[in-house]
Amino acid sequence: MALVEIPIGPQHPALHEPIMLKVRTDGEDVVEVTVNTGYNHRGIEKILEKNSWVRGMYIAGRVCGICNAVHVQTYVQGVEKLMGVEPPPRANYIRTIVMELERIHSHILISAVMAEITGFATLFMLMMRDRERVMYLKELVTGNRVHADIHTFGGVKRDLDEVRRSRILDELEKVEERLKYYKRVFETDYTIVRRLSEVGRIRKSEALRLSVVGPTLRGSGVKSDVRFEDPYAAYSEIPFNPVYRDEGDSWARMMVRLDEALESVGIVRHALERLPQGPAVPKAVPRAAKPGEVFSRVEAPRGELIYHIVSTGGTNPYRVKIRTPSFLNILNTESTYLGHRLADVPVIFASYDPCVSCTERVLVVDERSGRRTYMSLRELARVGSK
Amino acid sequence: MEAKVIRYSPWVMHFNAGACNGCDIEVLAALTPFFDPERLGVKLAPNPRHADIIVVTGALNKKAAERLRRLYDQTPSPKFVIACGACAISGGVFTDSYPLISRADKAVPVDVYVPGCPPRPEAVLYGIKRLLDKLGG
Numbered sequence: 001m002a003l004v005e006i007p008i009g010p011q012h013p014a015l016h017e018p019i020m021l022k023v024r025t026d027g028e029d030v031v032e033v034t035v036n037t038g039y040n041h042r043g044i045e046k047i048l049e050k051n052s053w054v055r056g057m058y059i060a061g062r063v064c065g066i067c068n069a070v071h072v073q074t075y076v077q078g079v080e081k082l083m084g085v086e087p088p089p090r091a092n093y094i095r096t097i098v099m100e101l102e103r104i105h106s107h108i109l110i111s112a113v114m115a116e117i118t119g120f121a122t123l124f125m126l127m128m129r130d131r132e133r134v135m136y137l138k139e140l141v142t143g144n145r146v147h148a149d150i151h152t153f154g155g156v157k158r159d160l161d162e163v164r165r166s167r168i169l170d171e172l173e174k175v176e177e178r179l180k181y182y183k184r185v186f187e188t189d190y191t192i193v194r195r196l197s198e199v200g201r202i203r204k205s206e207a208l209r210l211s212v213v214g215p216t217l218r219g220s221g222v223k224s225d226v227r228f229e230d231p232y233a234a235y236s237e238i239p240f241n242p243v244y245r246d247e248g249d250s251w252a253r254m255m256v257r258l259d260e261a262l263e264s265v266g267i268v269r270h271a272l273e274r275l276p277q278g279p280a281v282p283k284a285v286p287r288a289a290k291p292g293e294v295f296s297r298v299e300a301p302r303g304e305l306i307y308h309i310v311s312t313g314g315t316n317p318y319r320v321k322i323r324t325p326s327f328l329n330i331l332n333t334e335s336t337y338l339g340h341r342l343a344d345v346p347v348i349f350a351s352y353d354p355c356v357s358c359t360e361r362v363l364v365v366d367e368r369s370g371r372r373t374y375m376s377l378r379e380l381a382r383v384g385s386k
Numbered sequence: 387m388e389a390k391v392i393r394y395s396p397w398v399m400h401f402n403a404g405a406c407n408g409c410d411i412e413v414l415a416a417l418t419p420f421f422d423p424e425r426l427g428v429k430l431a432p433n434p435r436h437a438d439i440i441v442v443t444g445a446l447n448k449k450a451a452e453r454l455r456r457l458y459d460q461t462p463s464p465k466f467v468i469a470c471g472a473c474a475i476s477g478g479v480f481t482d483s484y485p486l487i488s489r490a491d492k493a494v495p496v497d498v499y500v501p502g503c504p505p506r507p508e509a510v511l512y513g514i515k516r517l518l519d520k521l522g523g
Contacts, residue, residue, distance in 0.1 A: 010453055018402050018450055039450045040404045043483035059479050065408025065504065109411065128418035135415070146408040146504050355407065 003031060008345065010039045019330070021349065025342050033337040033345070035330060048320040053079055053153070053289060056317060060307075061147055063322065064355055066106050069098045069148040070300040074307045075320070076151045077232055078296030082289035082311050083153055089234070090280040091155040093271045096234040097168075098141055098148050099298075100264040100271075104175065105134040106301035107257040107264075110353045111182065114254055117346045118195045123185065130178040137171055140164045154282040165272055176265045183258045186251075196251035200336045200348035203248055210332040213325045214303020215260065216352055219253035221246040226299035233298075238270050250351035257353070288315050302326055302353050326355040389464040389521045392438040395427040396518060399437035399461070403454050403490065405444025408504035409471035413441055416507035423511055426518070434460040439514065442494070443504075445473035445480040446487040458494045468513050469496045472503040479503075 003024050010018035018039030024032040044063055048056050060075035061068040073095060080087065087095070112127035135145050142148040143158060150156050186192055202212065207220035217224055225242055227235045243259040245252040293310040303325030310319040329352040337348055398417070402410050417423055417430050431437040434457045442454060458465070469490040472478035477488030490496055497520070500513035 010450070018404070018453070039447070039453065040402070040444070041447055041449070041485050042404055042406075042445055042480045043485050044480070047480060047483045062406045062408070062479050062503075065406040066411060068406075068408070125419050128415065129420050132415065132418075132420045145506060146412060 006342065010036075019354065021345065023337070023342065023345055028341045028343075030337050030340050030342060030345060033334050035334060037331075045320055045322060049317055052287070052315045053083075053317060054285065054287060056320070057151060057153075058149065060320075060322075061149055063324070065146050066109065066355060067102060067300045067302065067305075068146070069095070069102050069150070070298050070305055071322075072149070072151045073099060073233065074296050074298045074305050075309070076153060077298070078294045078307050078309045079289060079317075080153055081294045081296075082292055082309065083286045084290065085154040085282075085286055087155050088279055089276040090159075090278050092234040093275050094141070094156045094160055094280055095151060096238065097160075097268050097271050098138065098150055099233065100267045101134055101138045101141065102148070103264045103301045104179075104261045104268075105131055105138065106353075107261040108134065108179075108182075110350065111186070111254060111258060114196075114347070114350050115192070117350050118192055120189075120192065123182075127182060130175070130182075133171060133175050133178075137168050137175070140168055152282065153285050156280050159280045160275065165275065169269065169272055172265055172269055176262065179258065179262050179265065183255075183262065186254055186258055193251060195347060196254060196351070197247070197249050199250045199340060199344050200351055201247075201249045202333070202336055204246075207248070210328075210335075212303070212329050212332060212352075214300070214329065214353075215253050215256040216329050216333075217303065218242075218244050219256045220248040224304075226297055226304050230297060234271060237274075238267050240267050240270075250347055253351045253353075289313065289317075300325055302329065302355055324355070326353070330354050389466075392464060393427075393518050393521050395429070396438045396514065397429050397431035397436055398423075398439045398441055398514070399431045399434055399457070400441045400443070401454060401457055403442055403444045403450040403474070404447040404486070405471065405473060409443035409473070412504045412507050413443060413470060413510055416510040421507045421511060423514070426511070426515060428511075428514055434458075435462065437461050438464070439466045439468060439517065440494075441468045441470050441510070442474050442490045442496075443470045445477050445483070446490055446493055447485040448487060449485075451487050451493040454490070454493050466497045466517055467494050468498045468500060468510075468517065470500045470510060470513070471505055472501060475499050475501060 003026055006023045008021040010020045020036035022034045048059055061072045063071045108127055108131045112124045115123035139145050142150045202220045204221045207217050240263050243256050245256050289311045291311055291313040295308050297306045306323040308321040312318045400413050469475050474490040498513045498517045500509050502509055
């Protein structure tokens, strides 16, 4: 039987993001998947160089709207080292609270999208409704629903008062209750378990070879979490449990996310209850950095996020290199689709929690020579995996 | 006016043309029960051939602009475009970056602009409501 090529995306109801999967099928079986990117390239690393350190905070946050606070955290903690400023403990706690709230809403979002992809539209709607609670909490802390923009060099822009602190603690109870319910649904629902388990399995050795990160890696039983290995912000002072699973399939990855979201609720609660006293908002924000280079990493909701910042002194960065988790998780996992049915492709794709806007910064895609650049992009992905 | 036919059931198709996801999750949130757009007849259309309104988010890059024009051509008339967020209106923080066209209205005609970085879900719905009002609803 002849092979049929089926394009999924770049405009697709399930993905909401512009990426194209070219799936070649033999009947219902997938024999080849190629990922075609470039619909979201915005040249962020170049505009970071053109703008000042302070403006860079806003640009770094706009690499990705879902995980914006972790992007700003990585950028800010790197630049703070170059500037020689240290955030006060209270600011570190507030940063941690914002980042963990973001992790909760990100994990609820991808679980909701997964529910929609498996044909469970009601669960999608319910999860999106409860996600609004988390968005509201984020708005209470930062004043914004999506782009937190709360970091600044040497602290945060906005302090947390007693009224909002107790309000958040109350609301967290409800969020936790709902998360436990959704965890039970994903654990016990026959359709979801049948649809996700044994699908898109990555074994431990394979996960390391493909250099996937984050819940995808932890779902394959590899114990790796930057929050433990290299604590930043207030993570060294907050107790929490690592979440790992050995199954390595799509279901394990979703369960890792739901467990992590529950852990995050604990982290936020602990941070709010033990919020140190003292200043959080700096009186003046430094503008210039000393020459040097710095390597900064944090655990984003999707995995390890790395910034490499080079300064030659002055008010502008010389170079900012960003390595996002989805870059590895999307491009290195083409092989995991093979042998599955066509209907499993969206499920596997969603189980990596793909964040396209994170992925597409470094890849220069020229429309006229698109084909050629695209090939080198795939080679780039291969190099990253070895 | 012929456009009146869509005013009770304007189906919305969302296209991310190089956004940071901020606008996209807010458009997605606007289409879920907490904000309940179905009271306005608004529903997410999976396919451009079913859609009446295209919501464009993001600073258009060259590759996505071509795709947006194609989607616009595939959408049956009467059709309308909402440019959602600072990037789709003017390029936002990405203005003057090398791969960008920066404005949705350089690729397709835009009817309503919803400002914000990102706009709140209420603002997205308000934009749709304003469009419907304009059609004589």
